[in-house]
């Protein structure tokens with residue numbers, strides 16, 4: 079049995095969290111989920127995610143509560159040997175409308191969890207950060223040591239600030255801490271407002287889809303099963319006691335390839351066997367022009383390598399989508 083046998087997953091009812099909990103349960107670990115079933119998108123989707131997990135066996139405990147509530151957090155921490163923190167208000171564009179709520183959930187929530195870990199320095203903490211911290215970084219691919227002082231959305235700023243909270247906590251209390259910068263994650267059960275899911279829905283329905291910019295902006299897309307492997311590897315990563323820097327690490331988890339927006343739309347249309355009706359609109363505030371992960375550190379230290387290419391992943395996503403209709 080792995081030493082991290084009882085894992086608290088915050089945000090476990092969500093897209094990535096649901097997939098992650100499934101993998102942890104299948105490995106025979108105990109899982110506690112802390113999630114408030116936030117109404118950012120259809121709560122029914124999160125309930126279905128939880129029902130699927132409940133079917134996987136008895137090693138699951140679900141606590142419906144807010145990560146900013148110290149009592150709920152204390153309850154959720156009972157008996158756990160590892161924490162993976164994915165609960166957040168996600169999404170760049172809505173963060174421009176609700177910056178105060180983003181700061182509250184993403185920062186106060188993260189600090190509340192860290193506070194509850196005080197006195198248990200052996201418990202590792204994994205934080206779900208984001209490629210958005212790189213802002214308008216022009217040097218590609220993005221490396222973990224690149225400057226990240228110029229985020230371009232409140233969401234990105236909360237993720238960068240979350241990393242800083244984690245760093246301070248590790249410095250003061252010694253827990254092993256890992257910050258994972260996820261690069262646009264997709265796959266079955268992806269959040270409905272994310273581009274791949276939204277474009278698939280619109281193309282399938284024969285409706286116009288909004289394309290912001292000239293279609294040349296690009297993203298590094300990562301299939302959710304690859305992200306899950308990276309997250310689990312980071313939870314289990316050995317800490318080298320002779321290397322003081324190894325207790326706190328930041329890793330990019332990405333596909334290490336880029337796809338233009340136009341190329342993405344074409345792939346979805348082709349997988350659906352339908353035409354994309356495109357409405358061109360100006361670039362949106364808060365969006366970045368490109369993301370591109372250098373994953374050499376994760377490869378070397380976590381054995382991470384994305385296995386599902388965009389050409390494989392889009393048909394898998396579209397198959398799942400068609401199966402939900």
Ligand SMILES: NC(=O)c1ccc[n+]([C@@H]2O[C@H](COP(=O)([O-])OP(=O)(O)OC[C@H]3O[C@@H](n4cnc5c(N)ncnc54)[C@H](O)[C@@H]3O)[C@@H](O)[C@H]2O)c1
Nearest residue numbers: 089092093094113114115116144145165166208260262263
């Ligand atoms: N999906 C991506 O492409 C992507 C990319 C980079 C980073 N991330 C990060 O990964 C994590 C998971 O993303 P996701 O796409 O699965 O999002 P998601 O919205 O599906 O999952 C987040 C979960 O957190 C829960 N939550 C929100 N506020 C909460 C609160 N106050 N207390 C308790 N639970 C709360 C939600 O109910 C939801 O189930 C987030 O931290 C997100 O910022 C995601």
